[in-house]
Amino acid sequence: MADAIEVITLVLELIWTLIRVHFENIRCIYRVFVPNEPKDIRGEITIITGAGHGMGREMALRFGKLGAVVVCVDINPKGNEETVKIIKDNGGKAHRYECDVTDRAAVFNLAEKVKKEVGEVSILVNNAGIMPSQPILQWTEPKIKSTIDVNLTANLWMIQAFLPSMKERNHGHIVAMSSMAGLIGFKNLVPYCGTKFAVRGVMQALENELYEESNGKSKIKFTTICPYMVNTGLCKNPRIRFKDQMKMVEPGDAADQIIDAMRRDINEVTVPSNLHYSTRFFGYLIAPSAARIMNSFVDAGVEAHD
Numbered sequence: 358m359a360d361a362i363e364v365i366t367l368v369l370e371l372i373w374t375l376i377r378v379h380f381e382n383i384r385c386i387y388r389v390f391v392p393n394e395p396k397d398i399r400g401e402i403t404i405i406t407g408a409g410h411g412m413g414r415e416m417a418l419r420f421g422k423l424g425a426v427v428v429c430v431d432i433n434p435k436g437n438e439e440t441v442k443i444i445k446d447n448g449g450k451a452h453r454y455e456c457d458v459t460d461r462a463a464v465f466n467l468a469e470k471v472k473k474e475v476g477e478v479s480i481l482v483n484n485a486g487i488m489p490s491q492p493i494l495q496w497t498e499p500k501i502k503s504t505i506d507v508n509l510t511a512n513l514w515m516i517q518a519f520l521p522s523m524k525e526r527n528h529g530h531i532v533a534m535s536s537m538a539g540l541i542g543f544k545n546l547v548p549y550c551g552t553k554f555a556v557r558g559v560m561q562a563l564e565n566e567l568y569e570e571s572n573g574k575s576k577i578k579f580t581t582i583c584p585y586m587v588n589t590g591l592c593k594n595p596r597i598r599f600k601d602q603m604k605m606v607e608p609g610d611a612a613d614q615i616i617d618a619m620r621r622d623i624n625e626v627t628v629p630s631n632l633h634y635s636t637r638f639f640g641y642l643i644a645p646s647a648a649r650i651m652n653s654f655v656d657a658g659v660e661a662h663d
């Protein structure tokens with residue numbers, strides 16, 4: 358009798374789970390065609406790493422214009438100061454902190470200072486990154502370690518430092534910069550690709566952990582960004598065969614797309630967004646060896662540089 362009740366309970370639970378899976382799938386498909394309205398981020402304290410240059414700076418300027426209180430973090434004081442000045446000159450609110458985000462103690466110290474001097478952070482943008490480019494046997498040990506430290510480990514330090522207050526208030530949004538190199542493996546970028554695939558793994562695992570811990574009640578959102586080549590100087594030696602069809606993205610355009618995706622609570626986007634479908638096709642629908650042949654034809658990537 359007890360066994361029969363157990364089986365019936367299990368079957369009912371399975372049916373209920375399948376119904377919920379089905380509805381969630383339909384909701385997600387609907388959201389592809391009818392995205393959420395962009396959310397209001399006025400007054401939200403937004404911390405951005407690598408805010409002194411490139412996409413970090415462009416995002417900081419846009420967050421400032423949208424009324425967020427921007428906390429700019431960079432290892433480079435000059436660039437960071439410039440970003441803060443532009444935000445303030447445009448009437449926005451910004452604060453600057455110099456910090457090497459690979460240093461865990463410095464990141465925790467930063468979190469304490471920001472809490473005391475600015476307030477509780479509700480939007481974290483893990484953006485700082487570096488991209489050396491060499492065939493794998495020429496990557497030195499310090500280069501491999503620093504690429505992992507900046508692109509991956511620092512994301513974990515920032516999450517550990519800023520997630521607790523988001524969890525206490527059940528309010529927040531974490532944005533992470535992965536890359537097209539986090540969806541497809543590229544020549545000369547073996548360690549870099551490793552870090553960018555890993556960033557996607559960190560984001561997915563963290564979102565799943567919060568979902569399970571809270572019984573699906575967590576309101577903290579996650580957005581992972583996978584840009585194609587963006588004209589910031591990070592890609593020092595780009596190789597693009599079809600230059601008219603696959604132009605580099607301008608950093609301001611990338612920032613517009615990133616902030617739009619974040620404000621609409623989109624989970625993962627490519628920049629430009631149309632690459633999403635081709636990468637899904639090459640990633641899941643054709644064999645890896647066939648995708649390699651196609652990638653050789655498209656021939657977009659980066660040449661080696663120091």
Ligand SMILES: NC(=O)c1ccc[n+]([C@@H]2O[C@H](COP(=O)([O-])OP(=O)(O)OC[C@H]3O[C@@H](n4cnc5c(N)ncnc54)[C@H](O)[C@@H]3O)[C@@H](O)[C@H]2O)c1
Pocket residue numbers: 406407408409410411412413430431432433436456457458459484485486487488507534535536537583584585586587588589590591592
């Ligand atoms: N530019 C591209 O083509 C491209 C493509 C895909 C993904 N991405 C990713 O987007 C992010 C931003 O790229 P970008 O091109 O704007 O970079 P960028 O080089 O223009 O700016 C990076 C900023 O990060 C800062 N930074 C580096 N190490 C740091 C550290 N240890 N602590 C604090 N700050 C540090 C730098 O000082 C710089 O201001 C990176 O994570 C990058 O990997 C870039």
